[in-house]
Amino acid sequence: MSDKKGSNENLTVFPIPAFTDNYIWCIHNGDACWVVDPGEAKPVLEFIQANNLRLTGILVTHHHYDHTDGILPLLAQVPGIPVLGPEYGNIKGLTDKLIEGSRVKLANLGLELEVLEVPGHTLDHIAFYGENMLFCGDTMFSAGCGRLFEGTPQQMHESLGKLMKLPAQTKVYCTHEYTLANVNFALQVEPHNKALQAYSYWANEQRSQGKPTLPSNIEQQKAINPFLRAQQDEIKHNAEEFVGKKLSNETDVFAAVRQWKDNF
Numbered sequence: 276m277s278d279k280k281g282s283n284e285n286l287t288v289f290p291i292p293a294f295t296d297n298y299i300w301c302i303h304n305g306d307a308c309w310v311v312d313p314g315e316a317k318p319v320l321e322f323i324q325a326n327n328l329r330l331t332g333i334l335v336t337h338h339h340y341d342h343t344d345g346i347l348p349l350l351a352q353v354p355g356i357p358v359l360g361p362e363y364g365n366i367k368g369l370t371d372k373l374i375e376g377s378r379v380k381l382a383n384l385g386l387e388l389e390v391l392e393v394p395g396h397t398l399d400h401i402a403f404y405g406e407n408m409l410f411c412g413d414t415m416f417s418a419g420c421g422r423l424f425e426g427t428p429q430q431m432h433e434s435l436g437k438l439m440k441l442p443a444q445t446k447v448y449c450t451h452e453y454t455l456a457n458v459n460f461a462l463q464v465e466p467h468n469k470a471l472q473a474y475s476y477w478a479n480e481q482r483s484q485g486k487p488t489l490p491s492n493i494e495q496q497k498a499i500n501p502f503l504r505a506q507q508d509e510i511k512h513n514a515e516e517f518v519g520k521k522l523s524n525e526t527d528v529f530a531a532v533r534q535w536k537d538n539f
Contacts, residue, residue: 291322296452307331307383311410312450313345331383335360336412337400364399395431396421416449417491419457420502428530443494454478454488460539461501470498505529
């Protein structure tokens with residue numbers, strides 16, 4: 276699967292499979308490429324060799340090993356390339372440490388991305404946005420969101436709210452193929468959501484054919500993702516049933532749904 280992008284028609288974004296369910300996104304123009312969150316080096320090196328690509332940079336969203344363990348082995352093979360990631364998190368191999376509002380230019384690709392701080396899954400988590408693309412690591416998945424390993428429900432709720440303000444057709448490139456499990460849970464939370472029912476059918480068809488369910492887009496996620504829909508009466512009611520008490524605001528509903536998912 277590949278995906279042609281926005282105003283940069285010469286760019287392709289390809290999911291390189293890693294581990295059991297990770298995607299290392301490779302942004303390339305047929306010659307130069309950047310990769311996002313390389314948890315492993317071997318599949319990256321195999322892909323760029325098979326496609327005659329030159330690795331010219333690395334983007335990193337947060338410090339977890341399945342997003343970073345490939346950095347140093349890649350630098351050993353391609354020394355001197357830029358490695359851009361969050362200011363916090365103590366990630367080895369970074370050449371540039373980024374904060375909210377930083378703008379990064381991807382050498383050789385003619386692509387500029389803005390940095391968004393999106394704490395919740397981890398405290399150092401950032402996302403990269405530009406040219407109708409969002410590389411959001413483990414902050415948002417299709418029909419789901421990341422576990423709260425370090426942040427609070429309020430932080431994650433606010434981070435997801437920040438992503439929801441992006442244009443509707445923004446492509447969402449997250450880093451795990453968790454969609455079927457997420458959809459199965461979402462249907463428990465909001466069983467009468469017709470858009471979610473239709474998406475579940477499509478996602479199961481995709482995976483039965485060995486195809487990725489990603490990227491999604493912001494508009495679609497607003498329609499199907501229970502972690503973005505705390506304002507919906509059905510979700511609020513079912514979350515209250517789960518925790519056994521009334522929930523007074525959307526952050527509390529989000530927290531209850533996240534707790535429900537953690538125990539699902």
